[in-house]
Structures are given as structure tokens and as C-alpha cells.
Amino acid sequence: MARFLAMGGYAVFVWPAYAVFILVLAADVIATVLRRRRVLRELRSRIARQGRRRGSVSP
Amino acid sequence: MAAAFRAMLQRDLLLAWRRRGDALLPVLYAVMVATLFPFALGPEHTLLARISGGVVLVTVLLSMLLSLDAVFRGDLEDGALEYLVLAPQPLALLVAARMLAYWLVTALPLIAVAPLLAYMLGLEGPAQPVLLLALLLATPLLALIGSVLTALTVGTRRSGMLLALMLLPLAVPIVIFAAGAVGAAQQGLPWVAPVAWLAAALALAVVLAPLACATALRIALDS
Amino acid sequence: MNAIKLWYHKLGSPPYFYVFAGYIQPWLWTIAAVLAVAGLYGGLVLAPADYQQGDAFRIIFVHVPAAWMSLFIYGVMAVSAFIAVIWRPKMAEVLAMESAPIGAAFTLIALVTGSLWGRPTWGTYWTWDARLTSELVLLFIYLGVIGLYHAFEDPRQGARAASFLAMVGAVNLPIVHYSVVWWNTLHQGTTVRYFGPSSIAPSMLWPLLAMTIAAKFYYGASLMQRSRVSLLSLERGKDWVADIVRGEPTHG
Numbered sequence: 001m002a003r004f005l006a007m008g009g010y011a012v013f014v015w016p017a018y019a020v021f022i023l024v025l026a027a028d029v030i031a032t033v034l035r036r037r038r039v040l041r042e043l044r045s046r047i048a049r050q051g052r053r054r055g056s057v058s059p
Numbered sequence: 060m061a062a063a064f065r066a067m068l069q070r071d072l073l074l075a076w077r078r079r080g081d082a083l084l085p086v087l088y089a090v091m092v093a094t095l096f097p098f099a100l101g102p103e104h105t106l107l108a109r110i111s112g113g114v115v116l117v118t119v120l121l122s123m124l125l126s127l128d129a130v131f132r133g134d135l136e137d138g139a140l141e142y143l144v145l146a147p148q149p150l151a152l153l154v155a156a157r158m159l160a161y162w163l164v165t166a167l168p169l170i171a172v173a174p175l176l177a178y179m180l181g182l183e184g185p186a187q188p189v190l191l192l193a194l195l196l197a198t199p200l201l202a203l204i205g206s207v208l209t210a211l212t213v214g215t216r217r218s219g220m221l222l223a224l225m226l227l228p229l230a231v232p233i234v235i236f237a238a239g240a241v242g243a244a245q246q247g248l249p250w251v252a253p254v255a256w257l258a259a260a261l262a263l264a265v266v267l268a269p270l271a272c273a274t275a276l277r278i279a280l281d282s
Numbered sequence: 283m284n285a286i287k288l289w290y291h292k293l294g295s296p297p298y299f300y301v302f303a304g305y306i307q308p309w310l311w312t313i314a315a316v317l318a319v320a321g322l323y324g325g326l327v328l329a330p331a332d333y334q335q336g337d338a339f340r341i342i343f344v345h346v347p348a349a350w351m352s353l354f355i356y357g358v359m360a361v362s363a364f365i366a367v368i369w370r371p372k373m374a375e376v377l378a379m380e381s382a383p384i385g386a387a388f389t390l391i392a393l394v395t396g397s398l399w400g401r402p403t404w405g406t407y408w409t410w411d412a413r414l415t416s417e418l419v420l421l422f423i424y425l426g427v428i429g430l431y432h433a434f435e436d437p438r439q440g441a442r443a444a445s446f447l448a449m450v451g452a453v454n455l456p457i458v459h460y461s462v463v464w465w466n467t468l469h470q471g472t473t474v475r476y477f478g479p480s481s482i483a484p485s486m487l488w489p490l491l492a493m494t495i496a497a498k499f500y501y502g503a504s505l506m507q508r509s510r511v512s513l514l515s516l517e518r519g520k521d522w523v524a525d526i527v528r529g530e531p532t533h534g
Contacts, residue, residue: 021348
């Protein structure tokens with residue numbers, strides 16, 4: 001295991017490269033998930049507003 | 060159609076002449092940037108001479124970028140741009156007149172001052188006319204391409220930094236060929252090939268850029 | 283033929299695309315994850331160390347797929363941008379604009395892993411090598427497209443303007459590459475020999491292919507995920523969006 005982690009002395013180059021690969025792609029996915037939440041929150045409050053407006057007009 | 064082109068050009072040049080102080084601004088900026096290089100790098104003649112062509116080209120590019128934002132700005136603010144788009148004459152033709160005016164007003168003074176700056180940095184001999192030739196081909200190319208990008212950003216609020224970001228990838232080949240020609244001439248190598256590439260690119264851009272610019276304006280104004 | 287045409291037109295309609303993307307998305311994620319795990323295991327554990335570069339060559343399994351994806355995604359983006367500018371369907375605009383950040387991410391990965399690979403092989407993190415320089419310019423093009431898209435208040439107008447810029451960039455990209463190659467031969471002093479494995483061993487090839495295909499599926503999955511969010515935001519006034527929002531659990 002230690003030999004695997006040492007990467008023949010190139011650990012300082014190999015592991016950061018893989019870390020960057022995974023972290024950047026993870027950031028891409030997480031940013032989209034967060035954006036989805038934000039958009040849904042906005043839409044929900046928008047629908048609630050419209051519902052209230054409709055409610056105040058009809059009676 | 061030729062009359063519309065001429066009228067547009069005359070109007071733009073007249074407007075520029077009324078505010079002729081503005082045309083000096085890019086020149087002043089270029090002089091400032093070029094003077095700062097020796098202070099930053101030291102007065103060693105061989106080093107300055109080697110980088111002189113590149114420094115002058117980049118300086119001219121940056122100075123043009125400085126005023127690029129204004130190509131359609133005035134027309135957008137006073138609403139004249141909408142009239143241009145709706146005019147019966149083809150928009151590409153009117154835009155071409157605007158590009159020519161922009162090149163005459165901004166780039167010509169820069170080209171006039173460039174040999175002086177290059178000489179002060181130590182560019183001498185046969186490389187000087189090559190620099191002039193490279194500038195005569197590269198500046199209209201930059202003006203044409205830059206106008207297309209400016210047209211795209213016309214509908215946005217902030218565009219200065221964005222314009223620089225958009226122009227950089229397109230300016231890379233121009234800078235490479237123009238500076239490459241000057242560098243080759245300095246070393247006594249054949250410099251015709253890069254100049255010919257610039258000329259070919261310019262010929263293409265003269266035809267395509269006004270059309271692209273007209274399309275970009277229509278997109279940016281959403282009409 | 284007609285069925286394909288019908289399906290294509292259906293996909294162009296946002297509500298249908300939203301449902302379709304939601305349906306295929308888990309499959310794309312699963313395939314990408316399985317292939318990536320296999321590729322990483324094959325590349326990091328099974329493949330033997332390179333006789334010239336030692337274990338440093340293992341960066342190839344992330345660098346090369348990322349570099350390929352940076353160009354592949356630009357191609358997809360340019361085609362959808364072309365369609366968006368000419369025929370103006372909303373879906374093409376969405377796909378082009380949501381491809382751009384993923385492409386930029388892969389370009390960034392290719393640049394960083396490339397320089398991490400360059401240090402042990404070339405002895406420097408950065409060299410003005412033709413490939414690295416072109417990749418850097420590609421990143422600037424991506425950033426320009428993303429920046430222009432977000433500079434407009436109306437996202438559809440921004441999408442059309444940025445699509446146009448993406449088309450200009452597609453023409454510019456090969457020009458940049460060849461001019462940079464020419465520039466590099468002109469300045470012989472700065473070129474560095476690039477010694478990769480000339481004939482690639484099968485034990486190295488299959489993990490590389492697995493990672494490449496995994497990256498493609500990742501792109502598909504991320505694009506579906508992004509497009510769904512973008513559609514919800516763009517079609518906010520429509521009834522189908524309201525139906526979806528009511529149906530979603532509130533923690534969302």
C-alpha cells in the first residue's frame with residue numbers, strides 16, 4: 001500500500017493530478033445541484049405569490 | 060449604396076474631428092506603455108532591440124483595445140444604432156464604413172507613432188519597414204475582428220474586461236504572425252510568409268467581418 | 283425514419299426534454315462511474331510503470347481524456363451554437379450554453395494535469411509548447427463564451443450572442459493551433475521533446491479508453507443535469523414547470 005501511494009517517487013505529481021480531476025468535476029456537479037435548489041426555491045415562492053394574488057382577487 | 064457608405068464615413072470622420080483630442084488618447088497610452096518597458100527591463104540595448112518589435116505590436120494592440128469599446132457605444136446611447144439596423148441600405152455596408160472610420164481614427168495615429176517607439180527601443184535597419192507593413196496589415200484585422208466582438212457586447216452593461224477576454228484568443232494568431240515577421244526580418248531571415256498569411260487573413264476578414272458584424276448587431280439588439 | 287424525426291422534434295420541446303433527461307440521467311451517471319472505477323483501477327494498479335517515465339506516466343489516464351473532452355465538448359457546443367444561431371430552437375441554446383462550463387472544467391483539468399505531468403518529464407511546470415498554449419487559448423475562448431452569456435440580462439439573447447462567439451471561436455481554434463505550432467518552430471530554443479510511449483501497450487490502452495468513455499458519459503450526465511435546471515429557470519412562467527415544482531419534495 002505504501003509503495004502504491006509513493007507512485008515510484010512521483011506521488012507529488014500523480015496524486016494532485018487525480019485530485020484535480022476529481023475535485024473539478026465534483027465542483028461542477030455540486031454547483032449544479034446547488035443551482036437546482038436555488039431555482040426551485042425561487043420558483044416555489046413565485047408560485048406561492050401567484051396563488052396568493054389569485055386568492056385575493058377571486059372572492 | 061456607395062453614397063450611403065460615403066455618407067456614413069463622412070459623418071463618422073466629422074464626429075471624430077470634432078473630438079480630435081480623443082484620438083490622441085490611444086497614442087499617449089502607447090507611448091506610456093512603450094516607455095515603461097526599458098524602466099522595467101533595464102536599458103541594455105541588445106535585450107530591448109530583440110523585444111522591440113513584439114513590444115510595439117502588443118502596445119498597439121492594447122491601445123486599440125482601449126478605444127474598441129466606443130465603436131458602437133455612442134450610437135447605442137443616442138439611439139442611432141436602431142436606425143442603422145433599420146436603414147434600407149445593407150447593414151454590413153454601413154458597418155464596414157464604421158470599421159474603416161474606426162481604423163482611420165484610432166489605428167493610423169498609432170501606426171504613425173509606432174516606428175518612433177520601435178526606434179527608441181532599438182529596432183533598426185530592414186526590420187523597420189517590415190514592422191510598418193505588419194502593422195498596416197495587423198491593425199485593420201484587429202479593427203475588423205474587434206468590431207464584431209464589440210457588436211456582440213453592445214446589449215450588455217459592462218463590457219470592457221469581457222471584450223479583452225474575447226479578443227485575446229482571436230488576437231493570438233495576429234500577434235504571432237506580425238511579431239514573427241518583424242523578428243525574422245531582424246535576424247535577416249525571410250519574412251514574406253507570415254506577412255502573406257496576414258494579408259490573406261485581412262482579405263478574408265474584409266469580406267466576412269462586416270457581414271458577421273451585422274449579424275452580431277442584430278443578435279445583440281434582438282431584432 | 284419518421285419515428286426518428288418525430289422523436290427529434292419531441293426532444294426539442296422543453297417539457298419532453300426535461301422528462302427524457304431525467305430518465306436517462308441515472309443511467310449516464312452509473313455507466314460513467316463504473317467505467318471510471320474500472321479505468322482508475324486499471325490505470326493506477328494493473329498497468330505496469332513506464333520504462334522511461336516510471337509511475338509519472340499514470341497522469342495520462344486523467345490528462346488525455348480531459349484534453350480530448352475539452353475539444354470534443356467544444357465541437358458539440360459549436361454545432362449546437364450553429365443550430366441556435368440559424369434556427370433559434372431553445373434546446374440548442376440551452377445545450378450550447380450548458381456545455382461551455384463543462385468544457386471549461388475539462389480544459390482546466392487538462393492544463394493543470396498537463397503541467398503536473400510536465401514537471402517530471404520536461405523538468406518544468408509550464409512551457410510554451412504548442413499543445414499547452416493552444417489548450418490555454420481554448421480556456422480563454424470558453425471563458426469568453428461563458429462571460430458573454432452571463433453579461434446579458436435576457437438569458438436567451440445572451441445565449442444567442444454567446445453562440446455566435448462560439449462559432450467564431452470554432453473558426454479561430456485551428457488557426458490558433460497552427461499559428462502556435464509555426465511560432466514554436468520559429469523559436470527553436472524553447473521547444474521541448476515530448477516523449478510519450480510510441481506504441482502503447484494493451485495494459486495501458488484499455489484503462490485509457492475506459493477513462494475516455496467514462497468522461498464522455500460524465501459529460502452527458504452533467505449536461506442533462508445542467509440543462510434540466512436551466513430549463514426550469516428559463517421556462518419559469520410555464521405550466522409544466524409549475525407542475526414539476528409542486529410535485530418536487532420541498533427540501534429539493
